[in-house]
Amino acid sequence: MIVAGVMSGTSADGINVALVQIGDGSIAPGRRRAPQINLLGHAEYSYPKKVRAAILAAMNASKASVADLARLNFLLGELYADSILATERQFKLKADLIGCHGQTLYHHGELQRFLGRKVAATWQTGEAAIVAARVGAPVISDFRPADMAAGGKGAPLVPFLDYALFRDVHAGRIVQNIGGIANLTMIPAGASADKIIAFDTGPGNMVIDAVTEKLYGQPFDRGGRIAASGEAMDDVIDEILLQEFFRRKPPKTAGREEFGREFVEAFFERSKGCRKQDIVATATALTAKSISFAVSRYCGRGRSAERKPAFQDMIISGGGVKNATLISMLSREIAPLGLRLRSSDEFGIPSAAKEAVAFAALAYETWHRRPSNVPSATGARRSAVLGKISYP
Numbered sequence: 384m385i386v387a388g389v390m391s392g393t394s395a396d397g398i399n400v401a402l403v404q405i406g407d408g409s410i411a412p413g414r415r416r417a418p419q420i421n422l423l424g425h426a427e428y429s430y431p432k433k434v435r436a437a438i439l440a441a442m443n444a445s446k447a448s449v450a451d452l453a454r455l456n457f458l459l460g461e462l463y464a465d466s467i468l469a470t471e472r473q474f475k476l477k478a479d480l481i482g483c484h485g486q487t488l489y490h491h492g493e494l495q496r497f498l499g500r501k502v503a504a505t506w507q508t509g510e511a512a513i514v515a516a517r518v519g520a521p522v523i524s525d526f527r528p529a530d531m532a533a534g535g536k537g538a539p540l541v542p543f544l545d546y547a548l549f550r551d552v553h554a555g556r557i558v559q560n561i562g563g564i565a566n567l568t569m570i571p572a573g574a575s576a577d578k579i580i581a582f583d584t585g586p587g588n589m590v591i592d593a594v595t596e597k598l599y600g601q602p603f604d605r606g607g608r609i610a611a612s613g614e615a616m617d618d619v620i621d622e623i624l625l626q627e628f629f630r631r632k633p634p635k636t637a638g639r640e641e642f643g644r645e646f647v648e649a650f651f652e653r654s655k656g657c658r659k660q661d662i663v664a665t666a667t668a669l670t671a672k673s674i675s676f677a678v679s680r681y682c683g684r685g686r687s688a689e690r691k692p693a694f695q696d697m698i699i700s701g702g703g704v705k706n707a708t709l710i711s712m713l714s715r716e717i718a719p720l721g722l723r724l725r726s727s728d729e730f731g732i733p734s735a736a737k738e739a740v741a742f743a744a745l746a747y748e749t750w751h752r753r754p755s756n757v758p759s760a761t762g763a764r765r766s767a768v769l770g771k772i773s774y775p
Contacts, residue, residue, distance in 0.1 A: 385477065387403075388482045388744070395438045401740045402476050425733055484738075489504065519775045523770040542558075542760040544744050557569050562702055576757060587702075591666045591667050604663055700737040704734040
């Protein structure tokens with residue numbers, strides 16, 4: 384079966400589409416058979432500037448127009464459909480099934496009191512019925528709520544794919560994605576699926592992009608060139624790492640609710656009077672240091688009697704891989720932890736495509752009525768079949 388995985392992350396920079404050949408019954412964690420995942424093609428599409436601005440304005444907004452949110456939902460459905468159709472034409476393939484994560488506008492996996500009752504909530508927009516009708520294939524969407532209904536945080540969901548692709552009998556691996564938010568999956572050597580740990584480590588590209596746009600009028604720091612010309616302020620980073628999120632035990636998730644506009648405003652206040660390039664360098668170093676902090680604090684640094692590190696590899700993916708300065712900082716940060724930095728590209732999955740591939744795999748499992756959340760990662764009480772189906 385050819386499955387189109389569609390992902391648009393918290394950076395809201397655009398749409399990733401992966402066309403994936405997946406073998407029947409081969410993907411679920413804990414199964415003995417090796418996963419049969421073959422990436423056939425991948426493409427990226429930028430959001431139009433006005434659409435990106437509307438998405439960013441809607442994320443975690445204190446006030447929003449209901450009419451505009453409804454229109455945005457249908458507009459994103461059209462854009463997702465256009466992206467899938469363009470990818471099918473590019474690679475001369477036709478998807479049998481689509482897994483579309485949608486664009487997250489709000490996600491808070493912790494219970495909060497609302498109108499007299501405690502609830503957790505999430506919202507991914509992008510009308511799946513539009514995608515199904517335009518592309519002519521069933522769409523699995525809205526993956527998070529089923530895990531949350533089972534007591535989980537609704538995230539992270541990518542550990543399902545991480546375990547299937549990167550587990551190793553002999554090597555402990557940490558799979559680190561750097562999107563708008565950075566998240567990791569810890570897979571001990573030879574571990575079963577119920578032994579993996581996964582959680583959000585903090586900001587990925589989100590804060591870097593925000594300060595670069597505000598200071599330089601650019602949507603992101605291309606290649607990390609601005610950060611490379613500055614000097615990170617360690618005292619600012621050390622103060623931020625004292626915040627509750629970084630010291631909260633997993634499972635935990637984050638988004639613009641934690642690292643969006645309010646966080647960036649406070650970040651600028653801490654950096655008042657500093658050089659622009661130093662502020663960008665500090666935002667970049669915050670991502671690297673928060674990742675290494677999470678690894679050292681929650682993933683264990685113990686060594687066996689043979690002095691072998693518990694984990695040998697950190698396998699990176701996501702848009703942050705394109706930021707050479709960030710990757711250089713991260714490499715220096717994790718070296719004392721006994722980790723070597725590797726890319727998912729080495730394992731046949733381009734770093735920019737991995738999350739789209741993950742939602743193709745999740746959709747495939749849902750289509751076959753199989754659960755695909757990882758309770759040890761999300762905190763759910765049980766396994767759950769994820770998503771909702773829209774037919775063409």
